[in-house]
Every structure is written in structure tokens, then in C-alpha cells.
Amino acid sequence: MILMKDIIREGNPTLREIAQPVSFPLSDEDRQLAADMMTFLENSQDPEIAAKYQLRAGVGLAAPQVDVSKQMSAVLVPGPEGEAPILKDVIINPKIISHSVQDAALAEGEGCLSVDREVPGYVPRHDRITLRYQDVEGVSHKIRLKNYPAIVCQHEIDHLNGILFFDHINKENPFTAPDDMIILE
Structure with a gap:
């Protein structure tokens, strides 16, 4: 079982x-x-298991975060209370094949299981993406994502490219956003 001590x-x-x-x-x-x-993501989103093992809640975990430099990320974006997840898969060799011109950012900024500090600021991402990836069986998928699930996948793909979320934050004005950027609450 992956625990917080296993995440670099x-x-x-x-x-x-x-x-x-x-x-x-x-x-x-x-x-x-x-x-x-x-399993880590499932456990981290279960309040009892997370408390028992002191897991920080996560919606994505990339192989590089457990010190394995391979193009593989688990993604688990929960759906509304009592409903199935919006996205639950291990995305392997993912590629963004198209994206919107429209940018979006999370109002509260982003966090990361590999970053133990608050880094305030908007993290500009594409609001919509088309993603191509393979699952664990090698089956190719092409999916369209928007808003939060699109942001989660872009964050995870950044990990596969050696990029951390705070690399995108405007250093001088962390909460400055272009007029046309969507801020997701």
C-alpha cells in the first residue's frame, strides 16, 4: 500500500x-x-481510511511522485455525493491532442501531494482538452474533458514532463488573471 512516506x-x-x-x-x-x-487515491478519499493512515486526499497520483519515472498516472475525480466518479482510470502515455483557447483556473489554487506547502495563486490551464491515453490493458481511449477534470489531467500530465503546478503561477501577481480566464469555484 502506498502511504504518504512513499510519495517523494x-x-x-x-x-x-x-x-x-x-x-x-x-x-x-x-x-x-x-x-x-x-488504491491510494481511493483510500485518500475515504475519510476513515485516510485518517487511519494519515493520507492527504488526492484526485491524481503520477508514477514520478512515487519515484518511478514512467508515463503513468492514476486519476480519480469524484462525482456528486453518492454518484459514480466523473473520471476513474490509470492514464498511460497520455497526450493532449487538442485544447480550448479558453483558459481556466481553480479559485483556491492547486495543491500537490509532493508539495508540503501552500503556494497561493492561479494556475492557468486549458478549460477543455481532448486526451488520448492507454489504459492498463493497452486499450486506447480518446476523451473530452472540461473544467475540473481537465485541470486534474493537465496537472498529472505536467508531472510526467517534470513540471510542478507552481511553475505556472505568475510570480509577481499570483492572483492576476486575464479578463477571459474562467475562475472555477
Whole structure:
């Protein structure tokens, strides 16, 4: 089981590397990593399990965050209370193949399991993306995402490219946004 101690923190060089593509069929090791990352997200979103193991809640976890430089991220975006998740999959070798001109940012900014400090500011992202990726069976998917799920996937893909969310924040004016940027509450 992945615990907080297994997640590397900013300053670790793996977080700044460009992750290697994953080949199929997945090795037993990669298959286990995918399952363990998804289990972490499920556990982190369960209040009782999270409290028991002192897990910070997460909606995404990239392989580089557990010190494995491979293009693989688990994503678990919960749906409305009592409903199925909006997005639940392990995205492997993901590529954004198109995106909106419209940018969006989360009103409260972004956080990261690998960053133990608050970094205030808007993180500009594309409001809508079309994402192509493979699942653990090697099946290709092409999905359209908007708003929060699109932001989550862009955050995770950044991890695969050695980018952390605060790299996008305007250093001089962290809460300055262009007039046409959507601020998501």
C-alpha cells in the first residue's frame, strides 16, 4: 500500500525528469504500480481510511511522485455525493491532442501531494482538452474533458514532463488573471 512516506517531495530530482513511455503489455511490476496508485487515491478519499493512515486526499497520483519515472498516472475525480466518479482510470502515455483557447483556473489554487506547502495563486490551464491515453490493458481511449477534470489531467500530465503546478503561477501577481480566464469555484 502506498502511504504518504512513499510519495517523494519537491526537491527530489525525479519530479523534474521527463518520464519514459510505458510499453505494452504491461509488466507485472507496472500493473501493480497502476493498481497501487489507484488504491491510494481511493483510500485518500475515504475519510476513515485516510485518517487511519494519515493520507492527504488526492484526485491524481503520477508514477514520478512515487519515484518511478514512467508515463503513468492514476486519476480519480469524484462525482456528486453518492454518484459514480466523473473520471476513474490509470492514464498511460497520455497526450493532449487538442485544447480550448479558453483558459481556466481553480479559485483556491492547486495543491500537490509532493508539495508540503501552500503556494497561493492561479494556475492557468486549458478549460477543455481532448486526451488520448492507454489504459492498463493497452486499450486506447480518446476523451473530452472540461473544467475540473481537465485541470486534474493537465496537472498529472505536467508531472510526467517534470513540471510542478507552481511553475505556472505568475510570480509577481499570483492572483492576476486575464479578463477571459474562467475562475472555477
